[in-house]
Amino acid sequence: MKLSDEQTAVREMVRKFAQTEIEPRAAAIDRDDEFPWDVYAQLGDLGLLGLSAPEEHGGGGGDNLTHVIALEEVAKASGTAGNAMLLAKLQTDFLTRCATPEQASTYLPDMIAGRRICLICVTEPGAGSDVQGVRTTAVRDGDHFVLDGTKAFMTCGTVGDVAVVLARTDPTAGSRGMTTFLVEKSRDGDPRNGFVIDHKDDLMGLRGLGTAGIAFAGTRVPAANVLGVVGDGFKNVMKSFDNGRIYIATLALGLAQRAFEESVAYARDRRVRDAPIADFQGVQFMLSDMSVEIEAARLLIHRAAELKDAGADFTLAAAHAKLYASDVAQRVTTNAVQVHGGFGYTKEAVVERLYRDAKLTQIYEGTNQVQRVIIARHILKAS
Numbered sequence: 579m580k581l582s583d584e585q586t587a588v589r590e591m592v593r594k595f596a597q598t599e600i601e602p603r604a605a606a607i608d609r610d611d612e613f614p615w616d617v618y619a620q621l622g623d624l625g626l627l628g629l630s631a632p633e634e635h636g637g638g639g640g641d642n643l644t645h646v647i648a649l650e651e652v653a654k655a656s657g658t659a660g661n662a663m664l665l666a667k668l669q670t671d672f673l674t675r676c677a678t679p680e681q682a683s684t685y686l687p688d689m690i691a692g693r694r695i696c697l698i699c700v701t702e703p704g705a706g707s708d709v710q711g712v713r714t715t716a717v718r719d720g721d722h723f724v725l726d727g728t729k730a731f732m733t734c735g736t737v738g739d740v741a742v743v744l745a746r747t748d749p750t751a752g753s754r755g756m757t758t759f760l761v762e763k764s765r766d767g768d769p770r771n772g773f774v775i776d777h778k779d780d781l782m783g784l785r786g787l788g789t790a791g792i793a794f795a796g797t798r799v800p801a802a803n804v805l806g807v808v809g810d811g812f813k814n815v816m817k818s819f820d821n822g823r824i825y826i827a828t829l830a831l832g833l834a835q836r837a838f839e840e841s842v843a844y845a846r847d848r849r850v851r852d853a854p855i856a857d858f859q860g861v862q863f864m865l866s867d868m869s870v871e872i873e874a875a876r877l878l879i880h881r882a883a884e885l886k887d888a889g890a891d892f893t894l895a896a897a898h899a900k901l902y903a904s905d906v907a908q909r910v911t912t913n914a915v916q917v918h919g920g921f922g923y924t925k926e927a928v929v930e931r932l933y934r935d936a937k938l939t940q941i942y943e944g945t946n947q948v949q950r951v952i953i954a955r956h957i958l959k960a961s
């Protein structure tokens with residue numbers, strides 16, 4: 579696919595920045611499991627958190643394809659930095675779509691600049707794939723709503739200070755009985771004043787994001803913080819998931835591309851019986867398969883981003899991209915460890931981290947089984 583001169587320039591700029599500023603930090607972020615505030619501030623300063631956000635709120639006003647191209651480069655350097663960047667993208671899009679002008683001007687400039695991080699709080703201990711199973715309640719009390727419930731696996735849960743929360747406002751109305759709210763973090767630890775952290779998760783991969791369970795208990799939220807329309811919460815979240823799938827796919831692509839590059843370099847370098855392992859057909863075939871699958875994943879992702887930029891329906895294209903790119907990331911990182919032999923199984927090898935990071939892309943923003951359900955629904959509806 580031919581990129582415009584501007585897209586090529588953005589890719590080169592972000593690649594250079596990611597290689598010099600993010601890549602050297604990636605192993606420590608993973609090892610120490612600490613949120614990389616310095617890297618996040620740089621992403622904000624460079625305009626990468628709001629690359630395609632509205633200019634009136636400090637964004638770059640760019641297109642989704644350019645955003646995807648930039649994210650691939652950041653994800654190649656560090657999956658954690660890529661995931662933080664994509665959360666900012668999804669949440670600025672959510673607010674751009676659903677927020678009132680007052681809400682937008684309160685939150686968007688800070689989110690785009692990297693001064694505030696906004697969570698997306700959908701999943702609960704008893705409701706993941708089944709979003710309609712959400713049990714967190716929001717009960718009207720005068721000019722407030724009172725929230726009660728817990729949310730599980732919140733990306734940036736320990737570092738974010740505002741959240742988009744899906745809660746049930748009408749227990750009798752199924753998916754139409756759900757509403758999205760903007761909820762601030764409690765500043766004093768009292769759950770009546772905002773969300774509180776329940777526990778931090780100790781993750782296998784994509785570490786350093788402060789992923790956490792959070793809780794509400796008698797949490798009072800002004801009615802002015804309803805995000806969108808009461809009863810539209812489920813719809814709002816589904817639209818965000820469609821968008822998110824393009825970007826999770828891009829994170830997967832960045833991880834796969836890096837694993838491929840590491841594998842090519844290692845195959846040239848590592849010698850067995852006085853010859854590089856790249857001379858073995860068995861190794862060459864692994865590299866060939868990686869290259870084909872990565873290229874195909876990139877095309878699916880760019881197509882989904884272009885459909886979104888054109889204002890066309892991109893639900894199916896996003897599911898195709900997410901399903902395929904994350905499965906490719908899983909296969910490519912597995913074979914990248916294989917190419918590296920025993921060294922690939924040590925913490926010294928970059929591919930060991932990529933292998934752990936890639937797994938999550940098959941699970942969140944709708945598992946890959948759920949993507950197949952979505953795709954089948956489209957196929958059968960169309961025929």
Ligand SMILES: Cc1cc2nc3c(=O)[nH]c(=O)nc-3n(C[C@H](O)[C@H](O)[C@H](O)COP(=O)(O)OP(=O)(O)OC[C@H]3O[C@@H](n4cnc5c(N)ncnc54)[C@H](O)[C@@H]3O)c2cc1C
Binds near residue numbers: 698706945947
């Ligand atoms: C590190 C991490 C970060 C996350 N970040 C966030 C976040 O920021 N915000 C947020 O809201 N959520 C987040 N999540 C939650 C994530 O989206 C869910 O874990 C995911 O949707 C799966 O839900 P579950 O864990 O409850 O699994 P379950 O829904 O219990 O699924 C278990 C298994 O059953 C399968 N299954 C379930 N339903 C079906 C079906 N209908 N057809 C076929 N198979 C099915 C699944 O594919 C899976 O294999 C995160 C999760 C993790 C691990």
